Amino acid sequence: MMNSTRCAACKYLRRRCSPDCIFSPYFPPNNPQRFLEVHRIYGASNVAKMLEKAPVNQRAEAANSIHYEAHCRIKDPVYGCAGIITLLNQQINDAQCELAKIQAEIAALNGHHADILPPYQQITDASSFANYPVEGDGAFPATHDPSFPQFYLNS
């Protein structure tokens, strides 16, 4: 007899939802779209593998981030989340330039040309990412990550 409260994944996959189904805590039946999106990009078995890799107490966050990435990829099939990272990097660069300009202006107005306030600290090494919630070595400085591809996005 089919479990009448199957999770969204098991409903979609038309299978029995077992009590230890890895999907069911994170893909409730009242939100079928959520599973549809992750399944479309990753496939059910890859999602299950990714969830299994995450510590149990962080699987909800993992499921959320997997869905977020899938959703980004569906909305932007070319760049996905990488497009958002590129735009954020651009915003940061622009804001840093603007801030440096204003700080120089402040220094000039105060008549302390030699005492220009230090500009916003550039993120140049992984140790700057102390508060960044990351597993493993934490070496993921997207701003100056040499492995981040160079994209030229159309606005």
Next chain:
Amino acid sequence: MGGHSPCASCKLLRRRCTKDCPFAPYFPADDPHKFAIVHKVFGASNISKMLQELPVHQRADAVSSLVYEANARVRDPVYGCVGAISYLQNQVSELQMQLAVAQAEIFCIQMQQDPMAMPTPQFDDDDEESFLLQHNLPQCLNFASSSSDVIQESFKKESPFGRDMVS
């Protein structure tokens, strides 16, 4: 002796690499790790589907971004590259705050130095909006949505994390 050497994907999948192999232009044989990582995270058939849905001139960029995301997910199984987004959004928030403070400081200095001039304060609307948006942050990843244009355009009236938080 004819035929070309198989691309990285056909090597890994142990199949014949045909002349019109969809992976060959993007997964050369001399970089087997590139295909291995996207195959591990997305799966070959999903990659193939995604590429085939795109115009040819955009496929190289798509592959680059997929490789990036796959590497990020392997490095960080919990947050993937979404962690980087969260971090960068916090940076943008901080910078916007610093800009607002600096702009206020200039205004004050100008007021003190030339009270008669009374320039109009140039406060960016986005700075104020960024603070108002703080309380709409999705709960689970502490997204600082002050980079409102970037994130809000992607999720116009949605909050995937806010609504979909299941624990």
